[in-house]
Amino acid sequence: MFLAKVIGNVVATQKSPEFNGMTLLLIQPYINKDKVLVASGSSVVAVDSVGAGIGECVMFTQGSSARLTHNTKGAPVDAVIVGIVDSVDVEGTTVAKP
Amino acid sequence: MFLAKVIGNVVATQKSPEFNGMTLLLIQPYINKDKVLVASGSSVVAVDSVGAGIGECVMFTQGSSARLTHNTKGAPVDAVIVGIVDSVDVEGTTVAKP
Amino acid sequence: MFLAKVIGNVVATQKSPEFNGMTLLLIQPYINKDKVLVASGSSVVAVDSVGAGIGECVMFTQGSSARLTHNTKGAPVDAVIVGIVDSVDVEGTTVAKP
Amino acid sequence: MFLAKVIGNVVATQKSPEFNGMTLLLIQPYINKDKVLVASGSSVVAVDSVGAGIGECVMFTQGSSARLTHNTKGAPVDAVIVGIVDSVDVEGTTVAKP
Amino acid sequence: MFLAKVIGNVVATQKSPEFNGMTLLLIQPYINKDKVLVASGSSVVAVDSVGAGIGECVMFTQGSSARLTHNTKGAPVDAVIVGIVDSVDVEGTTVAKP
Numbered sequence: 001m002f003l004a005k006v007i008g009n010v011v012a013t014q015k016s017p018e019f020n021g022m023t024l025l026l027i028q029p030y031i032n033k034d035k036v037l038v039a040s041g042s043s044v045v046a047v048d049s050v051g052a053g054i055g056e057c058v059m060f061t062q063g064s065s066a067r068l069t070h071n072t073k074g075a076p077v078d079a080v081i082v083g084i085v086d087s088v089d090v091e092g093t094t095v096a097k098p
Numbered sequence: 099m100f101l102a103k104v105i106g107n108v109v110a111t112q113k114s115p116e117f118n119g120m121t122l123l124l125i126q127p128y129i130n131k132d133k134v135l136v137a138s139g140s141s142v143v144a145v146d147s148v149g150a151g152i153g154e155c156v157m158f159t160q161g162s163s164a165r166l167t168h169n170t171k172g173a174p175v176d177a178v179i180v181g182i183v184d185s186v187d188v189e190g191t192t193v194a195k196p
Numbered sequence: 197m198f199l200a201k202v203i204g205n206v207v208a209t210q211k212s213p214e215f216n217g218m219t220l221l222l223i224q225p226y227i228n229k230d231k232v233l234v235a236s237g238s239s240v241v242a243v244d245s246v247g248a249g250i251g252e253c254v255m256f257t258q259g260s261s262a263r264l265t266h267n268t269k270g271a272p273v274d275a276v277i278v279g280i281v282d283s284v285d286v287e288g289t290t291v292a293k294p
Numbered sequence: 295m296f297l298a299k300v301i302g303n304v305v306a307t308q309k310s311p312e313f314n315g316m317t318l319l320l321i322q323p324y325i326n327k328d329k330v331l332v333a334s335g336s337s338v339v340a341v342d343s344v345g346a347g348i349g350e351c352v353m354f355t356q357g358s359s360a361r362l363t364h365n366t367k368g369a370p371v372d373a374v375i376v377g378i379v380d381s382v383d384v385e386g387t388t389v390a391k392p
Numbered sequence: 393m394f395l396a397k398v399i400g401n402v403v404a405t406q407k408s409p410e411f412n413g414m415t416l417l418l419i420q421p422y423i424n425k426d427k428v429l430v431a432s433g434s435s436v437v438a439v440d441s442v443g444a445g446i447g448e449c450v451m452f453t454q455g456s457s458a459r460l461t462h463n464t465k466g467a468p469v470d471a472v473i474v475g476i477v478d479s480v481d482v483e484g485t486t487v488a489k490p
Contacts, residue, residue, distance in 0.1 A: 001318075001338070001339040001340075001371070001372060001373055002336075002337075002338060002339065003304070003337065003339060007188055007189055008186060008187045008188035008189060009186075009187050010101070010157065010183055010185075010186050010187075011183070011184045011185045011186075011187075012157060012181035012182060012183050012184060013182070013184050014148050014149065014181065014182040015148060015157075015180060015181030015182070016147055016148065016167050016168075016180040016181065018166070019180065019181060024099075024157075026186060026187075026188060028130065029336075030336075030337070031336050032322065032334070032335070032336045032337055037337060040130070041130070041336075042100075042127075042128075042129050042130045042139075043100075043101065043128070043130055043135060044099070044100060045099040045100065045101060045157050046099075049310055049370075050308050050309060050310065051308065054189070059304065059306060059309075059318075059339050061370045061371065061372045062372050063161050063162070063163075063357050063358065063372050064161065064162045064163065064260075064357070064358045064456075065357075065358065065360065065361060065369075065370045065371055065372040066163065066370065066372075067163060067166075067370075068312070068361075068368065068369065068370035069310050069370050070310070072370075074166065075163075075166065076147075076159045076163045076164065076165075076166035076167050076178065076180050077099070077159065077163055078099060078159045078160050078161050078163045078164075079099055080370065082309060082310040082313065082370050083306035083308065083309030083310065083313060084306060084307070084308040084309070085304055085305070085306050086305045086306060086307050087304075087305045088302060088303075088304050088305075088320060089302045089303050089304075089305075089320075090301055090302035090320060091301055091302060091348070105286055105287055106284060106285045106286035106287060107284075107285050108199070108255065108281055108283075108284050108285075109281070109282045109283045109284075109285075110255060110279035110280060110281050110282060111280070111282050112246050112247065112279065112280040113246060113255075113278060113279030113280070114245055114246065114265050114266070114278040114279065116264070117278065117279060122197075122255075124284060124285075124286060126228065138228070139228070140198075140225075140226075140227050140228045140237075141198075141199065141226070141228055141233060142197070142198060143197040143198065143199060143255050144197075152287070161259050161260070161261075162259065162260045162261065162358075162456075164261065165261060165264075172264065173261075173264065174245075174257045174261045174262065174263075174264040174265050174276065174278050175197070175257065175261055176197060176257045176258050176259050176261045176262075177197055203482055203483055204480060204481045204482035204483060205480075205481050206395070206451065206477055206479075206480050206481075207477070207478045207479045207480075207481075208451060208475035208476055208477050208478060209476070209478055210442055210443065210475065210476040211442060211451075211474060211475030211476070212441055212442060212461050212462075212474040212475065214460070215474065215475060220393075220451075222480060222481075222482060224424065236424070237424070238394075238421075238422075238423050238424045238433075239394075239395065239422070239424055239429060240393070240394060241393040241394065241395060241451050242393075250483070259455050259456070259457075260358075260455065260456045260457065262457065263457060263460075270460065271457075271460065272441075272453045272457045272458065272459075272460040272461050272472065272474050273393070273453065273457055274393060274453045274454050274455050274457045274458075275393055295416075295436070295437040295438075295469070295470060295471055296434075296435075296436060296437065297402070297435065297437060323434075324434075324435070325434050326420065326432070326433070326434045326435055331435060335434075343408055343468075344406050344407060344408060345406065353402065353404060353407075353416075353437050355468045355469065355470045356470050357455050357456065357470050358455070358456045359455075359456065359458065359459060359467075359468045359469055359470045360468065360470075361468075362410070362459075362466065362467065362468035363408050363468050364408075374468065376407060376408040376411065376468050377404035377406065377407030377408065377411060378404060378405070378406040378407070379402055379403070379404050380403045380404060380405055381402075381403045382400060382401075382402050382403075382418060383400045383401050383402075383403075383418075384399055384400035384418065385399055385400060385446070
């Protein structure tokens with residue numbers, strides 16, 4: 001999984017019917033710049049499975065495993081948010097709600 | 099999933115027979131340049147499953163999940179367009195038909 | 197799928213037995229440089245399933261979907277050529293046999 | 295698999311229920327810089343399946359294979375630590391616990 | 393598949409039990425630098441399925457297909473060596489045992 005920041009959402013009326021009822025969030029992965037994590041990766045459209053909101057730090061799963069949450073089974077989905085991150089400890093330093 | 103712009107189409111007469119009847123579109127992923135999304139990623143050939151047209155912003159699915167739309171089941175396909183994007187909201191700003 | 201140019205072939209005598217009888221081609225993906233496609237990506241060894249030849253432009257499939265052509269089923273293959281490209285139209289301009 | 299250094303851990307209270315009881319570690323892949331391996335890749339959140347600790351060198355598996363350890367079966371997991379590395383021999387030179 | 397050079401091996405005592413008896417080799421993928429292939433990609437830990445040795449040029453398979461060789465079935469493996477390369481022909485020039 002990777003860490004990402006929820007930065008927006010995506011509206012698509014004409015879509016594969018399996019996406020009906022799903023929330024599509026735009027997330028930006030945290031990329032290492034020297035010693036810190038910065039939300040600067042290229043944006044991903046991920047299905048929300050945990051009730052994440054704009055600005056939150058989340059972790060997301062990609063590939064076939066993205067189809068294993070309660071609301072993505074059998075759908076043509078390759079990215080899903082699987083957790084809202086409370087804190088990250090990096091080498092002894094806690095970063096609250098990064 | 100990733101966002102991409104439909105920039106063209108691909109014609110292949112000699113091909114794996116599962117591709118017969120499929121529309122092959124050339125799409126260019128949106129990559130983050132500083133704070134904006136620019137269609138500048140490297141081009142992908144994706145099967146269309148939603149009736150997308152040249153110039154439209156779409157979202158596409160990769161990997162094994164690309165075989166789960168109505169017209170890609172069982173085919174050797176690793177990229178499929180699953181939605182036509184109406185709008186993207188990034189941190190409060192709506193980008194209509196990006 | 198991605199577009200690639202067939203640039204060579206690979207001979208391996210000692211190999212996983214599922215590869216017996218398969219043609220292994222070396223292909224170089226087309227990468228976007230500004231507005232044009234250039235065969236400059238890093239080389240991939242792909243199984244041929246369509247009779248492609250050196251110099252031709254092809255499209256290839258990666259991942260688990262690469263096992264779904266007539267000659268790759270059940271094999272430890274992660275890349276297969278699935279079509280020989282006749283032409284690519286990019287924003288109204290046709291590139292014959294790129 | 296890739297080699298990585300365990301650099302931290304991740305706490306997520308609100309998460310897909312399959313993650314209950316799993317340890318989520320933050321790992322940084324070793325990337326080649328000239329002739330040496332440096333833990334400088336972008337951080338990955340991986341499930342621990344072997345009892346790894348902070349500072350250790352591990353190897354991790356990605357994709358659908360990440361669901362094949364004793365504690366990740368059926369879970370929406372795409373990265374899992376599968377071994378604690380004792381040593382790496384590179385061209386005759388042993389690097390103990392890199 | 394990709395071409396790689398076998399550059400070392402990895403020892404891990406504490407590991408997922410499916411790895412027992414497997415040989416773990418460190419391989420460095422060949423990356424295109426201008427017109428030549430150079431073993432300069434980032435190192436991968438791959439299971440050996442063909443008896444490869446240090447210094448040899450091999451081809452390896454990634455993802456779920458890596459579980460389809462005789463000794464990797466059902467294991468949490470995402471990279472496996474599937475062939476020892478005898479020669480590579482690039483645009484008419486044969487590179488023996490690259």
